[in-house]
Amino acid sequence: MASPRLDDPVEIGGVTLRNRLYRAPLLECAGSGPDAPGRLAAELEPAARAGAGLVCQGATIVRETGGCAAPGMTRVADPEFVASLEAVTETVHDHGAAIAIQLEHGGLRSMETWHAEYRREHPALRQLAVSRPPRLLRLLDRLGFLDYDARVMTTAEVYDLAADFGRAAAMATDAGYDIVHLAGANMGIIHQFLSPFYNHRDDEFGDGVRFLEVVANEIRARAGDVPLMTKVPAETAAPPGIRRHLTEDATVEICRRLDDAGYDALVPVSGSVFWDASIVRGSFPARAWDDERFRDGYAAAFGGPLRARLVELGNRLEAAWYDFDPAWNAALCRRVREVVSVPVLCEGGIRERGEMDRLLGDACDAVGMARPFYAEPELPARLLGRETERDVRVVCESCNNCAVPQVTGAGGVCRTPTVLSRAGRLKKQGEYVRTSENAGETKGDPEG
Incomplete structure (x- = not known):
């Protein structure tokens, strides 16, 4: 049987995507105010118009307070606000694409842990924790880089959190989202439930997969048979000396169990036990750190200019350690695909059309990109319908100048002149205009 092409359709839980290219979740920085639906629609519409089969809205928080991992994240706890997001789903559907909403709670990664100014403004907020924070993180707390006042959830509180995921999924489905995507990594x-680095519970949730099973049950009970997918982490980039972490073998077994639990698609990703450069591998973002527009914001986030410089130094060391590696999750995805019956989606360092076609049918069933969309919001128009031009490559340099300013609340945009110049030339050449070869369906909801 011939391997699928990028332009071929694929089904996830009864929703047919018109092709196998998707915009992976990004931080849209749209917030939850009255202008949020318009901002989200403006962020997501170009990818849908350019032909993406699936557009994923970035991580959205399932509770009204706490849990945001970065400034400007959208919350999906207020029914009236979530109903207003129908403007977003209609915009994407008008171009024939499907839309997924990624649901999250930051737990120990929340802003109340690492953002100094946010902590001062919200002194009563406590982090939700799976277990007591690991010893290394408690050390960083004593040194003043982090601030932990963690509330370890009781068994009943874990069930309450799972119910919040279910309620958010139900409201999102009513607003027209086609797929629910859980932020199971980063x-x-x-991730904290799944990882032995974080999870030392002695109740049923000491088995982290149990939390994902309960979340799935809550979503099915409240939102019906909406397609459900999740990222699944492997902590293969854990620093030396971290003995308790998710091995690749453990992650493959987790994916097999999630297939049995009724998940409709899986996105295996590798990284560290920490929120660090292992999840955005690439160059050190020197331009972003040197940009005077963000210096006050860095100081506010990290607790002063000196500490901001120390974080910058850490970022420099991490960038050297976690250098860019093309399609760095492919081997893990390939192993998972061998043991599950549902589609496996691959993202992380995928940059060329030919590479995408090689991955499909081997390591995965669909391919996604995130950061490249900051430079090329209409990127799918360049990649789809180009099987005879396998050298088509994104303009993104994986320099991460787009990502670092987001800790200040700045939007996610490309800030690298050489990249923007190439994108500008391509736009003048009409490369972002959909042709008859890559247009496909242009109107109506995805087939369900």
């Missing part, structure tokens, strides 16, 4: 609360 040190969010789900």
